[in-house]
Amino acid sequence: GEDVEQSLFLSVREGDSSVINCTYTDSSSTYLYWYKQEPGAGLQLLTYIFSNMDMKQDQRLTVLLNKKDKHLSLRIADTQTGDSAIYFCAETARSNYQLIWGAGTKLIIKP
Amino acid sequence: EAEVAQSPRYKITEKSQAVAFWCDPISGHATLYWYRQILGQGPELLVQFQDESVVDDSQLPKDRFSAERLKGVDSTLKIQPAELGDSAMYLCASSLGSGGREAFFGQGTRLTVV
Numbered sequence: 208g209e210d211v212e213q214s215l216f217l218s219v220r221e222g223d224s225s226v227i228n229c230t231y232t233d234s235s236s237t238y239l240y241w242y243k244q245e246p247g248a249g250l251q252l253l254t255y256i257f258s259n260m261d262m263k264q265d266q267r268l269t270v271l272l273n274k275k276d277k278h279l280s281l282r283i284a285d286t287q288t289g290d291s292a293i294y295f296c297a298e299t300a301r302s303n304y305q306l307i308w309g310a311g312t313k314l315i316i317k318p
Numbered sequence: 319e320a321e322v323a324q325s326p327r328y329k330i331t332e333k334s335q336a337v338a339f340w341c342d343p344i345s346g347h348a349t350l351y352w353y354r355q356i357l358g359q360g361p362e363l364l365v366q367f368q369d370e371s372v373v374d375d376s377q378l379p380k381d382r383f384s385a386e387r388l389k390g391v392d393s394t395l396k397i398q399p400a401e402l403g404d405s406a407m408y409l410c411a412s413s414l415g416s417g418g419r420e421a422f423f424g425q426g427t428r429l430t431v432v
Contacts, residue, residue, distance in 0.1 A: 308360030
């Protein structure tokens with residue numbers, strides 16, 4: 208079945224770039240998403256990319272999609288303490304249009 | 319800015335008691351989702367509504383969980399009786415269509431069963 212995988216943790220220094228990676232299995236996904244979840248809060252949609260795109264940029268966020276390798280990444284430039292959160296990758300399953308979620312990557316910011 | 323509203327934010331209940339959560343989606347959003355999120359994991363879909371109809375409830379433990387969206391707007395998720403393993407964050411989300419695009423989430427209800 209469909210599956211989405213992410214590393215559980217990423218640690219970066221404040222001011223550096225963070226790159227959070229995700230791999231997925233459903234090659235027919237239409238949309239891929241990045242959500243942010245702060246402690247005790249719901250999920251905030253950060254950005255999404257349509258499957259016919261390679262890259263999408265939105266201010267400090269850059270999403271790269273490699274369809275051949277089924278790899279999605281989220282780059283956060285100039286990482287700030289407010290970026291500390293868990294970042295979830297998700298894809299839309301073509302079979303039923305439901306979201307398939309990764310387990311989340313906890314981004315840890317070091318001063 | 320339009321938001322998905324959920325209440326309560328926190329709920330502590332004793333096992334075997336009944337508990338209910340409420341969700342009001344963004345106005346005009348036909349699709350409503352209830353997710354359960356266990357600490358350290360991604361969300362797990364419990365039920366999906368399209369207007370007032372259930373589209374998918376294959377992961378809903380129907381012996382104890384029920385969900386309704388009677389008028390196709392707000393929704394209620396009920397657990398009766400609650401078990402210790404039900405302790406989790408319950409998230410509601412809504413989207414314009416059923417294609418999974420841009421699902422917006424509420425703040426969630428943190429349930430603790432003691």
